Amino acid sequence: MKNQSTSKAGISWIFKMAWRDSKASGKRLLLFMASIILGIAAVVSIQSFSANLKDNIALQSKALMGADFLIDSDKPPTPKVQAIIDSLGGVDAKGVSFPSMAVFPRSGDTKLVSIQGIQGAYPFYGELETVPLNAAGTYQKTNGALVDATLMLQFGVNVGDSIKIGNSLFPITGSLVSAPGTGGVGASIAPPIWIPFKSIEETGLIQIGSRVGYDFYFVADEQQDLEELDRLVDPMLDVEGADLDTHLSTGQRLGRNYENFGKFLNLVAFIALLLGCVGIASSVHIYIKEKLSSVAVLKCLGATRKQSFFIYLIQIAGMGFVGGFLGVLTGLVLQQSFPLLLQGYLPFEVEISFAPQAVSVGLILGVLMSVLFALTPLLSTWFVSPLQVLRVQDDNGKNSLTSRFLVLLAIMLFVFGFAYWLLGRLNYALYFVLAILMVFAVLGGTAILFMRLVKRYFPNSWGFTARQSLLNLFRPNNQTAVLILAIGVGTFLISTLYFTKDVLLAKTSLEASEKAPNLILMDVQTEQKEHAENSIKSSGLEVLNNIPIITMRVQQIKERPVRELILDTTTTMNKWILHHEFRVTYRDELVSSETSLEGTWPVEKTPNGLIPISLAENVAQGAQVNLGDKLIFNVQGVLMETYVANIRTVDWARMQINFSILFPSGILESAPQFHVLTTNVPDTGTSASLQRQLVKQFPTVSIIDLRQVLSVIEGILNKISWVINFMAFFSILTGIIVLIGSVRTSKYQRIKESVLLRTLGAKSKQILRITALEYLYLGLLGSGIGLVLALVGSFLLAKFVFQTAFIPSWPPFVIVLPVITLLVLLIGLFNSKTVLQSPPLEVLRKEIN
Incomplete structure (x- = not known):
């Protein structure tokens, strides 16, 4: 009983001492608690929004698809596909979709759009929102068109006007505000237009080479297991070149797309949190250093090393908990802005709700990371001797190398574990930890190297002010390493984002040259080719490319038929190769976006009558073929035996037409084909005029203005870059708070130095210059190293x-x-104001508080 009461009294005493000491000096650490708040707020806001997004996708997955499941294909259903559809009870609705040019007859303007031909009461879930409301239910009966609302505003058309699609003229019966599957980036390039399915054939737009999608929509029975249906039926459809998607799988796929972006932002926020923890370690180091004499007194009075250690551990843990709590509140408020930041890129509205997991993560992170990063300086209290009270020299105690190693190992394991939790991949988590270590090591190592170089090669010939500013960089209690680390990481993040965004834009940019195509005519039929070329030339423009395109599928790879490979669950071959309908061309040279890796192109001799082909590297790897391997293609029912004569790399990001497979000339000229023509238009006015002329002559031809596509891509990158910069701002702000806190924490040491200098005759202006130069060095060095690392x-x-x-x-x-x-x-200057205002007598009278 006596031991229990003593234990209880001991615990109570420890908490009382921690509270009393924190009231007296805890405010020194408040700024560093602010850095923890920022890091926690960044992590919690993204975690909470990601959880809300995931829940919204799960709840709205039916509305996003508009049905319980669908079967889709890029060709009309084969007899086997139709038999599967019939076995499922027949379709509840069907649709056909393809890109096309739309013409507004009143103005003559043209625009690339996405046509959706619908038959039936689709969508079965969600809402087909139109203005007027009844247009959603009447457009099929009245043979009208529902036109994207933004498109109508852009071209100044109203309900009651007409729109021409292919060979048909449709009255606009309503503006399309929202519909399943019509949001996101794709709608910015090709806005949706819905017309009746029965009118598709009259438009004359479905021809050889047309990129058409056929969709068959189903409403499931309540007892129907969609996951089991997907498992059983999807493999049978794969053999026939079709696919089954349930609303569950579609929702999961959409969730993964946004989840990846969220993971990246989480890592950026996590770096901000790590910076705050580096600041915590630094501040606790100085704080504990000043408390070692108090710890020695406690031990003289009978306190054990465990008690003195836990007094300050409880302080730090309490600070971490309060910081985590405030960070959670800030993060929950911050997440309200995310739907606005991502507006236009989500196909639905996100309803923000309370996310318990994000809150618990924030609280745990606040306590755990504060304690972990403060353990190394806290261990100093463990090794303080009671004799420290009697010693005049500054003896800070020595930490055990084993304990320091264990603390460092615990920190690394935690960072690795948290990164793995965010990314879900061991190798990605390992790369992240290695990258963080590398950046921190370079910044910290540079800071230490800089201090040593200054100390060794000190410029004694410099003036007093310049010399003293350099001396401050390696004085006792200096904050050089932690400040350079904080400033450098923030600069590194921001600069890397700028540089990377520009790299992405450069890959999609168009050369300002007459030889760079910026207008592409798609789906030009053979009989239209000559007339289309003449129309371009009559406008004073040059036809830069006339590219023939033939569609085909792989029939056999090496000695194995594709049907057999599709059904083989053990094969490691990439499945998209087996299902994909390739669009290939024939030419005897490589273009600027291609580089030969193996073999030669063109080929002079063909062995055994086989046709030589050139494969893009990704296709060769996906099909697991090498030079000399045999492939058989099905070209509109005709089988062609080929062998791999060349493998090349292709820069797919270049804004030009690239191909996975090349045939030599003299083989495919008589095959059913269509053509792609390209030209260069000098300005938007000429582009619009030429498009109106071409669409009037060739209603079935689709025209892509690459400059419009580029502007959409640039807008997307700018939007994403802005969001990432917004999160990287937390790292910069954390670094600033670490800077303020470092100055504040070492303020008392600075006061001693300042008043001693003033006692020796230094003027306030000189001390101000010393401070200014010191922080100029820190700012230039930290941001300069961060910029070099970003480069x-x-x-x-x-x-x-x-x-x-x-x-x-x-x-x-x-x-x-x-x-x-x-x-x-x-x-630095603002926080040094107190230093300059302290009278010298404060030190002489030992009245520094």
Whole structure:
């Protein structure tokens, strides 16, 4: 009983001492708690929004598809596919979709659109929102068209006007506000137009080479197991070149697309949190250093090393809990802005609700990371001797190497575990930890190297102010390493995002040259080719490319038929190769976006009468074939035996027409084919005029203006870049708070130095210059190293990931670097104001509080 009461009293005493000490000096750590709040807020806001997004997708998956499940194909159903459809009770609705040019007769304007021909009461779930409301139920009966609302505003058309699609003229019976599957980026390039299924044939738009999708929609019985249906029926449809999708699988796939972006943002937020924890470790180091004499006194009075250790551990844990709690509240408020940031890129409205998992993650992270990163300095209290009270020299105690190693190992395991939880892949988590270690090691190592170089090669010939500013960088209790780390990581993130965005835009940009095509005519039939060429030339433009295209499927790979490979569950061959309908061309040379890897092209001799072909590297890898391997293609019912004569790389990101498979000339000229023509138009006015002329002559031809596509891509990248920069801002802000906190925490040491200098005759202006120079060095060094790391990282991304030339953009050099440096300087001067205002007698009278 006595031991229990003593234990209880001991615990109570520890908490009382932790509370009393924190009231007296805990405010020194408040700024570092703010850095934890920012990191937690960033993680919680993204975690909470991701959870809400996932729940919304699960709840709205039927509305997103408009049915319980569908069967889709890029060709009319074969007898076997039709038999499967009949066995499922027949379709409840069906549709056909394809891109086409639409003409507004009143103005003559043209636009690439996505045609949806619908038969039946589709959608069965969700809402076909139109203006007027009754248009959704009457457009099929009145043979009208529902036109995208944004498109109508853009071209100034109203309900009651007409729109021409192919050879048919449709009255606009309503504007299409929202519909299943019509949101997102695709609608920005080709806005949707819904017309009756029965009118599709009259448009004359479905011809050889047309990119058509056939959809068959089903409403499931209540007892029907959709997952089991998918497992049984989908393999049978795969053999026939069709596919089955349930609303569950579609929702999961959509969720994964947004989840990947969320994971990346989480990592950016996690880096901000790591920065805050580095600040915690630094501040606790200085804080505990000042408390070691108090710890020694406690031990003289009978306190055990465990009790003195837990007094300060409880303080740090309490600070982490409060920081985590406030960070959670901030994150929950912050997530309200995410639907606005992603507006236009989500096919539905996200309803924000409470996410318990995100809240618990924030609270646990606040406590766990604060304690983990504070353990190394806290261990100093464990090794303090009671004799420290009697010692005049500054003896901080020595930590056990084993304990320090175990703490470092615990931190690394935690970071790795959290990264794995975010990414779901061990290798990705490992790469993330290695990248973080590399960036932190370079920044920290550079800071330490800089301090040692300054100390070793100290410029004794400099003036007093310049010398003293350099001395401050390696004085006791200096914050050089932690400040350079915080400033450098924030600069690294922001600059890398700028550089990478520009790399992506450069890959899609159009060359300002007469030889660079920026207008593409698709689906030009053979009998239309000559007339289309003449129309382009009559406008004073040059036909840059006339590319023949033939559609075909792989019939056999090596000695195995494709049907057999589809049914083989053990094969590691990429399935898309087996199901894909390839669009190929024939030519005897490689273009600028292609580089030969193996073999030669063109081929002079063909062995055994086989036809030589050139494969893109990704196709060769997916089909698991090498030079000399045999493939048989089905070209409109005709089998063609080929062998792999060349393997090449293709830069698919280039804004030009690329092909997976090339045939030599003299083989496919008589095969059913269509053509793609390209030209270069100097301005938007000429482009619009030519498009109106071509669509009037050739209603079935689709025209793509690459400049419009590029503007959409640029808008997407700018939007994504803005969101990522918004999250990277947390890293910069965390770094600033670490900077403020570092100055505040070492303020008392600074006061001693300042008043001693003033006692020795230094003026306030001199001390101000010393401070300004010191923070100028820190700002330039931290942001400069971060910028160099960003340059190296972006160069590696451009070369190995995007495989393109890297040309750095200017904003990081002329904006990010000077602004961050100036910010560091101003904050340093502002927080040093107290130092300059302290009278020298404070030190002489030992009245420093």
